Amino acid sequence: MLLFLAALLALSGGALSLDKLNMCMDAKHHKVEPGPEGALYLQCSPWRDNACCTANTSEEAHNDNSYLYNFNWNHCGAMSSKCKEHFIQDTCFYECSPHLGPWIQPVDQSWRKERILNVPICKEDCERWWEDCKNDFTCKTDWHKGWDWSSGTNKCPKDSKCRKWTDVFATPKSMCEQIWSNSYIYTTYTKDSGRCMQLWFTGANPNKKVAEYYLNAAQRGQSYPVTTLLFLTVTSFFVTMF
Numbered sequence: 001m002l003l004f005l006a007a008l009l010a011l012s013g014g015a016l017s018l019d020k021l022n023m024c025m026d027a028k029h030h031k032v033e034p035g036p037e038g039a040l041y042l043q044c045s046p047w048r049d050n051a052c053c054t055a056n057t058s059e060e061a062h063n064d065n066s067y068l069y070n071f072n073w074n075h076c077g078a079m080s081s082k083c084k085e086h087f088i089q090d091t092c093f094y095e096c097s098p099h100l101g102p103w104i105q106p107v108d109q110s111w112r113k114e115r116i117l118n119v120p121i122c123k124e125d126c127e128r129w130w131e132d133c134k135n136d137f138t139c140k141t142d143w144h145k146g147w148d149w150s151s152g153t154n155k156c157p158k159d160s161k162c163r164k165w166t167d168v169f170a171t172p173k174s175m176c177e178q179i180w181s182n183s184y185i186y187t188t189y190t191k192d193s194g195r196c197m198q199l200w201f202t203g204a205n206p207n208k209k210v211a212e213y214y215l216n217a218a219q220r221g222q223s224y225p226v227t228t229l230l231f232l233t234v235t236s237f238f239v240t241m242f
Ligand SMILES: *[C@@H]1O[C@H](CO)[C@@H](O)[C@H](O)[C@H]1NC(C)=O
Pocket: 056, 057, 059, 060, 067
């Protein structure tokens, strides 16, 4: 009886964590379940083996003012191509990643039910992004909200002037964390650490192991209540029996 209960607990915990390691968030363009997508386009192609994005989404991710979000990268003059490359990669990561489970949170927004929060991103990916954009211009720190959408695409609200990138984002950390309202958290972990998520990779997706690490870390943090539950079950069993 006790063994059965313990097995049940272990099994349900295991099943939950398996889902969290291979799932798609409930958002605007994500598939319901991850799976192979042989035709993913250019920068999104590393996710071909297992993706939450469709080929259509992956192609649109490369377009200015794409049908995905009508988002205008060129709101303070044309964004340089080396900077834009990072925003395309960021879009591929957001739309295609099947391993964001540990950081998916419910959100009360008209265009999506879930978002990512505090995904630990690798130092090099964040720093190169900032380096490649630092001669560009923008008018806002948080690109999720506060735009003037009256024309159908985002324009700078009239109280915010275009400024040098480095005046808006003094450091790589401030850019990575603020630009998508804390979807990312800057880390000092490097890409070989296994402790941070990689926006840029080739070959097998390295992020599954990272998600597994953080999921297990979170469960170790929760092991006390599970132990308590087991203790209570055992106690009540003996109290009932004897
Ligand atoms: C993707 O799908 C949308 C909606 O069906 C369509 O308007 C768009 O042209 C498609 N894009 C590509 C690149 O096929």
